[in-house]
Amino acid sequence: MMVEKTEFQDKTLICRDCSKEFLFTARDQEFFVTKKFHTPTRCKECRIKRKNMNAGPNLSPQRxxxxxxxxxxxxxxxxxxxxxxxxxxxxKACYKSIK
Ligand SMILES: [Zn+2]
Ligand SMILES: [Zn+2]
Incomplete structure (x- = not known):
């Protein structure tokens, strides 16, 4: 009888943002477990999108x-x-000290 070497198997998950299927590979799963990350709920694209959104106030015009x-x-x-x-x-420093 064959012994399963890898405990992880590629999984197909559904992205909660765009509802598209994405692959959560065995390798990624292993990585996530070792890093104690939660199972991703978003596809790579949406994760990158969210990251960029949180990255900075790019939307507001620079003063x-x-x-x-x-x-x-x-x-x-x-x-x-x-x-x-x-x-x-x-x-700023002097302004504060004057006030
Ligand atoms: Zn997505
Ligand atoms: Zn000054």
Whole structure:
């Protein structure tokens, strides 16, 4: 009688996001078990999609920053608004200490 060497077998799972079938290979299963990961519920594509979504605020437009010279310590800082000419601006640290 043949003894089954690998305890894992390729499994077909259904992605909860796109409802497509995807293969959870024996190799992946082994990897997931050793890493103590949960069984994936999403296909690779959807996992990558979700990862990218959580990766950063790519959707919100980048605010333009203006470089200013601090009127107190002379250090450089950036502000999210256009500095008014002639107005004294402070870097974050000095701004805090003044307030
Ligand atoms: Zn999917
Ligand atoms: Zn300063």
């Amino acid at each position: 333009e920053l203006y470089e200013i010279t601090c009127g107190k310590c002379g250090g450089k800082d950036k502000v999210p608004f256009k500095p008014v000419e002639g107005r004294v601006l402070y870097c």
